[in-house]
Structures are given as C-alpha cells and as structure tokens.
Amino acid sequence: AQSVTQLDSQVPVFEEAPVELRCNYSSSVSVYLFWYVQYPNQGLQLLLKYLSGSTLVESINGFEAEFNKSQTSFHLRKPSVHISDTAEYFCAVIGGTSYGKLTFGQGTILTVHP
C-alpha cells in the first residue's frame, strides 16, 4: 500500500519570501511522484512530476521539487513566491506500475501575503 503525508495543512508567507511545502510518502515499490495545484474555484492542475532520471524537477513557474529516496520525501520549493501562487497544493504518488491510481496527500494551503 502507498500513502502520502503533507506535514503542513497551511503555510502563510509574505510575497518574495522562499517557501517549502513538505511531502513524505511510503510505498513498498518504486514510485512516481507528483505535485498538483488547485487555484481558488478551479480544477486540479499538474505542477510537476518525477518519473525517473534527474531527482530534481522543475515547473515553468519557478517551483522545483527533489525526489529523495533515502528520506522518502518530495518537498516542493520556490525561492521567491508571488501573490498569484496562493492556492492549495497536493502531493500525490503512484506506486509500482499502476499508472493512474493516484494517492493524494491531505493538501497544503499556501497563502501569500503582500
């Protein structure tokens, strides 16, 4: 069985500050890891994913996440946040080769203050 834990339910930060949203997973087999973002009143959107290869993955809007197998983590970071980054962020995992059955974390609400 696989599970995902997002350690922070809410993260308030000021604009232009750095942010880290934490995600830890458990799985008995190899994993694929994802971060999804849900802006207010919108659906889920894929932010970035790790499938294989380089353990550091980046999104087009400045977020990055690093797959750390020894610590079973996939934390999401951004060096300088904007007001527009305010949203709920979900970490998700697919274990083994069952592509499609995502297990989601509880979500982290990122609020960026001016």
Added chain:
Amino acid sequence: GAVVSQHPSRVICKSGTSVKIECRSLDFQATTMFWYRQFPKQSLMLMATSNEGSKATYEQGVEKDKFLINHASLTLSTLTVTSAHPEDSSFYICSARDGVGELFFGEGSRLTVL
C-alpha cells in the same frame, strides 16, 4: 494541454433524489477515467476507475449501487449518486488519461444534498 470538463460544477438536490455528474475529455480520447471524492479539509480519495465499454472498478468501501459509473464512450464518463443523502455532500472530481498516460483533471462538481 488537454481539457477535461465536468458538469454541473455545482448542484443542490433534495434528499432521496439522484444526481448525475458528467466528465468529458474535450480534445482527446480517454479509455480510462477516474472518479475522486474530496471531503472538506481532507485529501482526494479515489472512488473508482472507469474503463470505456466495461464495468467500473470500485475502491474498497465505495458502494457500487450508490455511486453508479458509466463510461459509454471514449470521451464521456458519468457518475450518478443514487438516492442522495446529506452525507453524500462532497466535492467530486474526475480525471482522464490520454494516449500517453498523462492525467488531466476536471474542475470538480460540488454536490450539496439538503
């Protein structure tokens, strides 16, 4: 990217009635669609996997007769909540998998049962 549309986005119904939610892939064919449920301040929980032309596969604890899923075409899956009760009030989200395995999510449908 590909677009998945859900309808209706919000629905309010009386206890005992049935409600149908549609999930459409607008610009790609999806042989597999997934239905998730999100309770307030909780994570998304996979309810069932919907395969075109065959019966849906339900996750443990999800009532098949309560949540009817039909995937009659490569672009449409429907979720019918039968004899809805207030405890069925929730946010329902679908996702569709395209030909290369990428997942795209709908905007979600908020069901309120009075």
